[in-house]
Amino acid sequence: MTDHSSDALTALTSLAGPDALIEGDDRTPLLEEWRGRWPGEASLVLAPGSTEELSSIMRYCHAHDLAVVPQGGNTGLVGGQVPQGEVLISTRRINRIRDISPEDFTLTAEAGVTLEAVQDAAREAGRLFPLSIGSEGSCNIGGVLSTNAGGVNVIRYGNARDLVLGIEAVLPDGRIWNGLNRLRKNNTGYDLKHLFIGGEGTLGIITAAVLKLYPRPAETQTAFLAVPSPAAAVDLLSLVQEKSGGAVTSFELMNANLLELVLAHFPDLPRPVETRSPFYVLTELSAGRQGVLAELTEDILSGAMERKIVSDGTIAQSEGQAYTLWALRHNASEAMKKDAAQCVKCDISVPIREVPSFLEKAGNAVTAEAPGARIIAFGHMGDGNIHYDILAPDGASPFGVKKGARLEHLVHEVVVAHDGSISAEHGIGLLKRDELKTRKSDVEMEMMRAIKTVLDSKGLMNPGKLL
Amino acid sequence: MTDHSSDALTALTSLAGPDALIEGDDRTPLLEEWRGRWPGEASLVLAPGSTEELSSIMRYCHAHDLAVVPQGGNTGLVGGQVPQGEVLISTRRINRIRDISPEDFTLTAEAGVTLEAVQDAAREAGRLFPLSIGSEGSCNIGGVLSTNAGGVNVIRYGNARDLVLGIEAVLPDGRIWNGLNRLRKNNTGYDLKHLFIGGEGTLGIITAAVLKLYPRPAETQTAFLAVPSPAAAVDLLSLVQEKSGGAVTSFELMNANLLELVLAHFPDLPRPVETRSPFYVLTELSAGRQGVLAELTEDILSGAMERKIVSDGTIAQSEGQAYTLWALRHNASEAMKKDAAQCVKCDISVPIREVPSFLEKAGNAVTAEAPGARIIAFGHMGDGNIHYDILAPDGASPFGVKKGARLEHLVHEVVVAHDGSISAEHGIGLLKRDELKTRKSDVEMEMMRAIKTVLDSKGLMNPGKLL
Numbered sequence A, B: 001m002t003d004h005s006s007d008a009l010t011a012l013t014s015l016a017g018p019d020a021l022i023e024g025d026d027r028t029p030l031l032e033e034w035r036g037r038w039p040g041e042a043s044l045v046l047a048p049g050s051t052e053e054l055s056s057i058m059r060y061c062h063a064h065d066l067a068v069v070p071q072g073g074n075t076g077l078v079g080g081q082v083p084q085g086e087v088l089i090s091t092r093r094i095n096r097i098r099d100i101s102p103e104d105f106t107l108t109a110e111a112g113v114t115l116e117a118v119q120d121a122a123r124e125a126g127r128l129f130p131l132s133i134g135s136e137g138s139c140n141i142g143g144v145l146s147t148n149a150g151g152v153n154v155i156r157y158g159n160a161r162d163l164v165l166g167i168e169a170v171l172p173d174g175r176i177w178n179g180l181n182r183l184r185k186n187n188t189g190y191d192l193k194h195l196f197i198g199g200e201g202t203l204g205i206i207t208a209a210v211l212k213l214y215p216r217p218a219e220t221q222t223a224f225l226a227v228p229s230p231a232a233a234v235d236l237l238s239l240v241q242e243k244s245g246g247a248v249t250s251f252e253l254m255n256a257n258l259l260e261l262v263l264a265h266f267p268d269l270p271r272p273v274e275t276r277s278p279f280y281v282l283t284e285l286s287a288g289r290q291g292v293l294a295e296l297t298e299d300i301l302s303g304a305m306e307r308k309i310v311s312d313g314t315i316a317q318s319e320g321q322a323y324t325l326w327a328l329r330h331n332a333s334e335a336m337k338k339d340a341a342q343c344v345k346c347d348i349s350v351p352i353r354e355v356p357s358f359l360e361k362a363g364n365a366v367t368a369e370a371p372g373a374r375i376i377a378f379g380h381m382g383d384g385n386i387h388y389d390i391l392a393p394d395g396a397s398p399f400g401v402k403k404g405a406r407l408e409h410l411v412h413e414v415v416v417a418h419d420g421s422i423s424a425e426h427g428i429g430l431l432k433r434d435e436l437k438t439r440k441s442d443v444e445m446e447m448m449r450a451i452k453t454v455l456d457s458k459g460l461m462n463p464g465k466l467l
Helices: A006-016 A024-031 A051-063 A115-124 A141-146 A230-244 A256-265 A293-306 A319-330 A332-339 A352-369 A401-417 A433-439 A442-455 B006-016 B024-031 B051-063 B115-124 B141-146 B230-244 B256-265 B293-306 B319-330 B332-339 B352-369 B401-417 B433-439 B442-455
Strands: A044-046 A068-071 A087-090 A097-101 A106-110 A164-170 A176-179 A205-212 A219-227 A248-255 A279-287 A312-315 A344-349 A374-379 A385-391 B044-046 B068-071 B087-090 B097-101 B106-110 B164-170 B176-179 B205-212 B219-227 B248-255 B279-287 B312-315 B344-349 B374-379 B385-391
Touching (some): A006 A044, A006 A051, A024 A044, A024 A087, A051 A087, A051 A164, A051 A205, A068 A141, A097 A115, A106 A115, A106 A141, A115 A141, A176 B442, A219 A230, A219 A293, A219 A319, A230 A248, A230 A279, A230 A293, A230 A352, A248 A256, A256 A279, A256 A332, A279 A293, A279 A319, A293 A312, A319 A332, A332 A385, A344 A401, A352 A374, A352 A385, A385 A401, A401 A433, A442 B176, B006 B044, B006 B051, B024 B044, B024 B087, B051 B164, B051 B176, B051 B205, B106 B115, B115 B141, B219 B293, B219 B319, B230 B248, B230 B279, B230 B293, B230 B352, B248 B256, B248 B319, B256 B279, B256 B332, B256 B374, B279 B293, B279 B319, B293 B312, B319 B332, B332 B374, B332 B385, B344 B401, B352 B374, B352 B385, B385 B401, B401 B433
Parallel strands (some): A044 A087, B044 B087, B068 B087
Antiparallel strands (some): A097 A106, A164 A176, A164 A205, A219 A279, A219 A312, A248 A279, A248 A374, A374 A385, B106 B205, B164 B176, B164 B205, B219 B312, B248 B279, B248 B374, B344 B385, B374 B385
C-alpha cells in the first residue's frame, strides 16, 4: 500500500531540505515527457543535492511505502522516467565530477553530470570518453547507465555497460552501496553493477560511476558510400574491419528514402555521392597516429569497388567535410519530424549477417499491410541495430494508433524470427513492458522477477516500468 | 539436508546414462587439484554429454537435495572446482562449437571446449578470440567464464566477461536458460548473464556461450624494456597508449628478481637487455595494417628514453625474437616452481597509478616481517594486476603456513589501503572465502547473499565456495 497522505509528504519535504524541493513551474520540465507521449504526474518532486540526501529520502520513502521514480536528464524514449503519481526523484543536482585519473584511464562522475560534460572533461585530460548519442548535451550519466545507452561508437567501444568499472547506488531501502570499483580486474564475487546498469531504475538509483577512458585517436577518416544492397554492406563491414584491423568506430546504414528526406529538408547539405543507390553507408575509422588512414581508406575503397560492394563514394578531406557527411545522419530524426511527426518507430537489432534478410522480410510484411508506406531504415549496422520507421504513404494522413500497432507487431515478428531484439538500445520502460512478457522465455522472466522481488521487496522502485 | 543415500546415487547413475558415469582411475584427474593443494572427494562423478543430459541430472539432484560441484578443465587456482563430497559434474563432454559467424564476429561454443580450441576456430575463420591465459591448452570455456578469466590481453580486449554476448545455463533446479544472445545491442531487461559469469558455479552451470570475435591484427610488435622504477612504467604506459592511440595489447611488468630467476632456470634464454634495472616492461602493440608499427615503436621508445622513463630496450625483429621475449614472461611460474615450490602467492590489483606506491609499501611490510624475503612482482600492469609472490630468503627453508598467512595478510592490507582487490583474476573459491567477508561491505555481502538465496534456494550449487 502506498502512503500518499499529506502528512508523509510534508515530513518528506522537510527531510529533503528546501533546495531539493521542486515546485510550481519548475516541475513542468521534469513531469513532461519531451515529445508529449506520456503525461507525467507526481505527488512530490525532489532533487536532492548529494548521495546522502538521496539516501535519507529513500529511507523515508521505504519506511512509509512511498513509491519512487528516478529521473536523469528526462531524454528517455520509452517512458521509463515518467512518474504516474509517485514521488519523482531527479538526480540532476548530484552532479560533480569526483575524480579524473588520466594514468588510470578513469573518470568518476555523479549521476547528474551530462554526457557531454563527461566527454569534455575527458578531452581536457587528454583522454576520450567514447559514448556518443543524439541527446548527449542534456542526458545525464545516471540515466545513460540505467538505460545502458548505445549510440554511434558501439562497434568499437561497446555500450554504456561496457564503459563502466564501478557504480555507487542507493538501494530501495535507502542504504548506499559503494561499488565504485576503479580496477580493471577484480574477481571478488557477483558483478552486481550489471543489474543496476540497464535496470531502468527498478532496483535502485545509480548516484555515481567510475567510467573507462580511452586514448584519443590522432586521426579519423569519414567516408560516405553508395552500396548496392544491405548484403553488400555486410560484406563491406567485414572488409573494412579486416583491412583496418578493427579501426572502425562507426558503421551506419541508411536507405535511399532517408537520404532523400534529409536532402529535401536540409537543402544546404550537398548530395554526398552522385550515384543513386538503394542504400548508403557512413563509416568512420580512427587511428592512433597521423597520416595512416588516408592511404588505407583509399586502398579499402578501391578493393570494395572492384568487388562491386561499393558503387560510389566520398572520403572527407577535411574536418568540415566530415562534419557535413555526419550532418546527413545526425539530421535524420529532425527530417522525419518535419515530414511526418507521427510515424511507427522501431528500435530493433538482429545479428549482423541477418540484416539483409530482416530488411527484405520486414519490407514485404509492411508493404503487404500498408501499400505505399514509406520505410525509413537507418542506424548502427555495425551493431546490427536498425532504426526502422514507417511513414504513411506520401500525401496520406498518418497511420492511426491501431494500424501503427499492427505494423510494429509485424516488424517485431520478423525481428524475432531473425533472433533479434525488440529494443536494441532504447529499453523497455512503459512502452514495451507488456510486449516483453510475450517475447522473453518464462525462465528468464522468472529470474528477472525473482531478482526484482529480492532487491526491491516492497516493489517501490519505478513501478510499472520494465517488469 | 543432503541425501547421499546409495539409492539416490544409483538412481542418478542410471538417469545419467553409462557414458556420463566416470569411475575408477578416470576419476582421479577430476578429483585432484592440479597442484595438490586441496584433496577432492565426490559421492559421484558425472560428465553428461549435452545440456539436456545435464539438465536431467540437475533436476534429479534438486529434487533429492544432492549438492553439486561444477567443473571445467580443473585448472582453477582457488579451489572453486574441488568437490568436498558432493556430486561432481564435469562439463568437458559438452564440447561442440555450435556456430561461427565471421560476419557477425561471433562464435558459439559449449562449456567443454578448450580456450585454445576456440582461439584456433576463430583463427581458421579469419578472426581473433583475444583471451589468452597460461592454461589455455586445457582450461574450458565454461570454467573461463565462471571465473571471469583475465590474462595478457585484457588491457585491449577486456576480461572474459567483456567477450561474451550471451550464455546458456542450467539453473539449480535443472531448468535450461537459453540466454544465447548474439546481438551487440539488446536492452530488454536485466543483464542476467553477468551473474553467472564470475559466479564460480554457485548460481547455476554455464553450458554454452556466444563469444565476441575481433579482426585479426595484421602486425604485432614486441618490446622488452628496462625501466628505472614502477612510476616510470606508469608514465610509459600512458605514453605508449597516447602515441599509439590505444594499440597496446599487453603491458607486463616484472621485477629484477623474476628476470634473474627465469634466466637462471632457463639458461637457453638470452638476457634481453644489457642494462640491469630494478624493473622491466614487456609490451606488445598491434595494428590492423602491415608496416605501421616498426617506425611508431622506434619513435615512442626514443621519446621514452629522452624522458628517462626507459633506460634500455630491445624490439623484436622477428616472430622468433618476439617468442623468445615472451618466453621470459611465460616461464615465470615454471621458474618459481623449480626454485621454490612453496611460496606466498598474491593475485592483487590496484588502480594503475597506485602500482608504484603499492609496490613500495608492500615491499616495506614484507621485509619488516621477513627480512631477506625474495619478492617476485610481475603481471599485467596495464590492468593494475600484479602477481606478488614471496619466497623465503635464499637458502632458507620455505615459510610455514602461519608465516605465509601473516605475509599474505600484510600484503592484502596494503592492497586495501590502495583501493585494490585481493583477487584480481583468480577468484575466491575456497581459498579466499573467509577473507571475502572481511573485505566487502555489509551492503554488498547482503546483496550477494540475497541473490544466491533467491536463485539457489536450496543452497545446492557449489556449496562453501565464494560465499
